[in-house]
Amino acid sequence: MASVLELFTVHCSSVSVLSGGRRPRLVCEAVPQISPQQDGSRATTKRSFGRLKVQRVQNIVKESYRKIKQIDDLEDDQLNEPVISYDESDEQEVINVQNDTTKAVRSFIKSRNKQAVSSSRSSDSSSRGWGTVRSVDSYRPKTDNLSKKGEMIKANNDFFSRKSFKELGCTDYVIEALRSLQFIRPSHIQAMAFEPVIDGKSCIVADQSGSGKTLAYLVPLVQRLRQEETEGNNKPASQNPRVLILVPTAELASQVLSICRSLSKVGVPFRSMVVTGGFRQKTQLESLKQDIDVLIATPGRFMFLVNEGFLQLTNLKSVILDEVDILYKDDDFESLLQRLAGSAPVTAQYLFVTATLPVEIYNKLVEVFPDCEVTMGPGMHRTSPRLEEFLIDCSGDEKAERTPDTAFLNKKNALLQIVEQRPVTKTIVFCNKIETCRKVENALKRLDRKENSIKVLPFHAALEQESRLANLEEFRCSPTKNISMFLVCTDRASRGMDFAGVDHVVLFDFPRDPSEYVRRVGRTARGAGGKGKAFVFAVGKQVPLARRIIERNLKGHPLHDVPSAYEAMR
The missing domain is CATH 3.40.50.300 (P-loop containing nucleotide triphosphate hydrolases)
Known part of the structure; x- marks a missing residue:
């Protein structure tokens, strides 16, 4: 039987990029040659970022890379894994993309009548910011060798921070709880977000899917709740949560609840509950009468509880909008934000968590929350290196x-x-x-x-x-x-x-x-x-x-x- 790739006459071009966190990728279908004049990225990028001030975007990118550099300093001599280097050329490349000054960086050679297609990358100024680059001869993909397309970058190079949880400022009981859950070192986004979150600052926490964003906000928030409770500054109350987490679906709410309960069972006790549609309201209302630390809700059920007087927000310290780009697609979401701003204390912290940050969403967020910090992980708007x-x-x-x-x-x-x-x-x-x-x-x-x-x-x-x-x-x-x-x-x-x-x-x-x-x-x-x-x-x-x-x-x-x-x- 002919393979699926043979059936649909798909050609394959394999390119290996080995530096600065880039990775080899396999793209089926031969792609046409692109020249700087033909590359439309300049004009389209300019239109997309037209509403953003250039200087602000530069500052965001520079600040993100500055934090990565600080976090990745070789402070632990016992760690001997190779380190991702974020040099000035890498930073300049991202800034150039944001500023719409990136030129075409690659030429592809297209051949639909040949089984072998080769792709190379020039080593002149067009390769600037990528470090050492090499080309790999392409092959017709077979079932038994699709995975042998080049050298893969090791996982611990681009996922974990060089900082330990201890160096970030986690307490011993939090570190022990994370260790029991097999979290030994923080990811990049977890390390970058810890300080602003635990300090109570409002911020955007953005990084690629699977980078550990849920723990990036849960760990510092839970630690701060425990510290405040120990000092007697803030205690849980019934129908009045200290932390509110809004998510777009009931399934995601259940997933976040599972993570909360895992942390609570292994040494960081706090009470969490979920309120979503699809379950009996009577059961949820009975649960709300108990003291609540963390409430996880979908927007519809949250608004119902607030409008009917079953939920108070006077004790609220932090509001997390997980998958905020999805939440913003709801027509009623902006009215929900206004209700939050009118009912929650003015000192409440707002965290906007996302794997993708469209420009229109960013503009809306910084318009309503002008002092909001932006914490972008190194994998933002990128797929996994593996x-x-x-x-x-x-x-x-x-x-x-x-x-x-x-x-x-x-x-x-x-x-x-x-x-x-x-x-x-x-x-x-x-x-x-x-x-x-x-x-x-x-x-x-x-x-x-x-x-x-x-x-x-x-x-x-x-x-x-x-x-x-x-x-x-x-x-x-x-x-x-x-x-x-x-x-x-x-x-x-x-x-x-x-x-x-x-x-x-x-x-x-x-x-x-x-x-x-x-x-x-x-x-x-x-x-x-x-x-x-x-x-x-x-x-x-x-x-x-x-x-x-x-x-x-x-x-x-x-x-x-x-x-x-x-x-x-x-």
Whole structure:
């Protein structure tokens, strides 16, 4: 049987970049040659950042890299792992991207009639900021050697900070609790965010998916709560939480609650609870009568409790808006912010946590909170360094009729071949619509009707919340030997959900928003050592757009100007 890549005539170009935290990437589909005159990044970036003051963006980037440098100082002589170097040329490259002065940095040689495609990067001024660069001869991807595409950067180089939790200022009981949960060293974003969060400053905490942002705000907040309680300055009260965490979905709320309870059980006692839709209000109202330290809620249920007088905010010290870019898409969210500002103490701290920070969201946040600090991790708007991305053109024969039905059939065949030829333990399949989810579920179930080797778990809004949570729990658990588990879902599963051990992510439908692309592929290759593969199915005009997104990921460019291109495509 021909492989899926042979079936859809996808060529492969492999490029290895070995410095400054960059990584080798594998991009299926040969890409056209780009010259400085043809590269449209200059004009589009300028439009996207038009509302930002240039100096402010420079200061944000410089401050982020300054913090990384401070945190990464070699203060622990016992640590001998190689260190990521953020030299001036790396910093200058990012600033140039923000200022719209980056020139084209790579030329690709396209050859659709050859099986071997080579890609190289010039060593002159166009390579400035990348350090040592080398090219790797490409090959036709085979099932047995896709992973042997070049040298991978070690996980502990680009994930962990050189600082220890002790050096950050964590107390002994917090360090012991983290150690019991197998957190030995902080990630970059955890180290960068600790000081401003524990000092009570409002700030934006932004870094790539899987970088540890939940602990980045929970650890300093919980430590501060314990210190205030010990000093007698602030104590928990019923119906009056000290910390409020707002999240977009009930599933993410349950995940954050699980992390809170884990910390509480291992030496940092505090009381946390969750209030979301889909569960009995009576039970939640009874729980609210007890003393509350941390309340985790979805916006709808939170507003109901406040409007009906079941929840007070006079004791509130900190408000966390997790996945704030998703929350802002709700039409009622700005009114929620106004209600918070009017009911919470004026001294309350606001933390905005996100894996993607669109310019329009940034502008709104700094307009309402002008003193808000910006803490950006080194992986902001980038995919994991251990992720391999494959673009598969499912358009079909140019001479044949192209309809949504034929596109679905092509994508289904590609998916089934991946399943049959590359069996793995856990795969997440993303679709744009519930109807498509159901079709994909049926196609996968037909491969193994008795579920001897394949287990298909749906996850979308058409399911009852209890069913969704049960499927999530089953997917997270270690599967039975020789069982391949598939979570077939909409973007509901991409919004902050943490899955361990996901081998493949399949973008069955191309995401509507490039930010969703980052979130979807961020469900694999997570944390310090996670690896994974993302298969991106595209048809028609989606193919050049998908190629453009992957190219910009490869170059380290931001994706802020891509949404306008997507709008033009529709």
